[in-house]
Amino acid sequence: MDFDLNDEQRLLKDSIDRLMADRYGFEQRQGYIRAEGGYDRALWLEYAGLGLLALPFREEDGGIGGGPEEVMLVMEAFGRALAVEPYLAGVVMVSSLINALADEAQRAALVPAIVAGETRFAIAHAERAAGNRSAHVATTARATGESWILDGAKTLVLHGGSADAFLLTARLSGKAGEDAGLGVFIVPADVPGLSRRDYPTQDGMRAAELTLDGVALDADALLGDNRDAFSALARMQDEAIAALCAEAVGAMEKALELTVDYLKVRKQFGRPIGDFQVLQHRAAEMLIELEQARSMAIYATMMTREPDSVARSRAISAAKVQIGKAARFVGQQAVQLHGGIGVTMEAAVGHYFKRLTMIEKAFGDTDHHMTRLAEAGGLAA
């Protein structure tokens, strides 16, 4: 039982905290959002320089070999800063699939360019008819001679509009909804037959819809030649949720900080509104939610190492439920305690509220994870 950071982790946390303090003022962030592609390329290259893009990739492939704890530290700092770069999709999720599935030649071809910030991948998995069913992939991949032909559509592809390439799931056999028969393809964004619709999201990021119409790929485009990638996708999703939990903790921490600061400076009836007990208690309740969420984010992070996939999924679902509820409470109350200014675009707190709201909806909302946990028999006490 040990909740300490080691020296290297502390160093990582310090350097990223410093970078965020330097680069992520409110106005700076607004500037990044307006940039082409929805984020600042120069900052992305700074992340590469710090080793953040290499963090979760294996050392032998040109990565750093960091574990879920390191990812947690980065995501928490990004949550505090409300960072809009495609780190979750483009590094955390992409590394999960590449580490799990890619063969040596693919890793040699992909990883160095990703960690240098030269090539950016997005994950194209969700489909409109899938809802929360991860195996509901109707996009097909047919082998014809020396190539693959892909047809179908992908939805809510995070940072898909500016991606150079995709890791895209397609069905090699079976019917939509079946676990078996899924593969992950390397799909360049400029391949003929692929069209995309890029759009902004509520939380200051971007996403895209993809359509694949007879997209032809080389035979070696199938990641690791693996035709049964469901468990790797499930693991990717669990790792993404753990990372998202850490991001939510960072965002909630900052939202509470902003709120408490505001309670100390805002005066009404001749005194700081933080003197009023009803507001003190609300802030105390926010802190309790934050601390419970932090505990569950740590739990989720550590449980991503759990070899038993059922136990892992239970833990992840439990964490997502707790984080989802906390995110809703802390986000709503942070706005409430700010009063009118809280519902304006010019105050930072509303932006935290929006991101926290979207985190609750991502990768299965609270209801979904409650159901998943119930079906797995609950969380043994």
Added chain:
Amino acid sequence: MDLHFTDEENAFRAEVRAFIDANLPARTRQKLMEGRKPSRDDLVEWTRTLHAKGWSTPRWPVEYGGTGWSPIKQYIFLEEVLAAPAPEFLSFGVSMVGPVIYTFGNEAQKQRFLPRIANLDDWWCQGFSEPGAGSDLASLTTRAVRAGEHYTVNGQKTWTTLGQYANWIFCLVRTNPEAKKQEGISFLLIDMKTPGITVRPIITVDGAHEVNEVFFDDVKVPVENLVGEENKGWDYAKFLLSNERIGIARIGVSKARLRRLRELASLPGLDGTCAIDRPRFRDRLIETEIALKALEITQLRVLSDEAKGLNKGKPNPASSVLKIRGSELQQATTELLMDVVGAYALPFADPHEARNEPPVGPQWADAVAPLYFNMRKVSIYGGSNEIQKNIIAKAILGL
């Protein structure tokens, strides 16, 4: 970072469990399993069994009879005690007055009282609250006037838990009415057999006699029973109240109750249906399981800080978080038990009367409503949850 217990800690857990299994009387275990309270004799018997093993005061410094276990081992021990379930220590002696005596008491007091606490030869109760001093404890008015070698004590204490069994009471008394209210209080140890003490029962909503009023009418207390310095009692009381970080959330109690809940909810009721098959019940059960897991990790984070010597000797504001959420979960689990038992919560079996007839509902059902009623106390005692929120706002958030 690592969430796992070490091999040594797991071996320790197995050792504790094996000891409990071999030594805990079956009738005591059965009683607790059904959500009933241990009797005075059950608790004395079990404490003496633990004492013989050297485990009745594990958190005390080794020189006074402690085990020297790490905070994590203390936690494991408590978890196993509650999981068994075995009776908990009588906290008034082991967790409250004992640490005050070995920290602030003189040598004679240590020699005289500590061994008798460890063997439950003395049954201690707490004389803090008064009818006019609840959340505002420092406004207490029980008066102690020194004349020669005695204090003369007059006043009234209330909510004195298990005072009917006690032969000693530790009291906060006012020794200087002129000083600022926190600065005129002293910490006195009083023999309950002293003339002038009257104990009157208070029956709580569950029908149980758990708490009492204690009246002091010209009670003579030798000055050797003053702990530490006169008028410094408030400091000792704060120490006492913030000392209980490991147990305050009572996570082990809630864990054991949740496991029991899942078992009971999976048994068909008299109508043949199982509570666990009702989606709304199931969801609330799982929400409680999740909240408890979160609290358990929070508790372990606090323990891990404590093991490293962080925040040593200071009240840890995180204990307010643990108290609030821990009490809410103790209540939530009893609410869920009520949902499992349903209408068969209705029949009342007076705990003070011998029972000749079989229970009206299922065997365990008649203990559920009293437990639910009784548990309303946990968000009120030990600093109400509202007071805890004041502490968080002030000490953590700086409001």
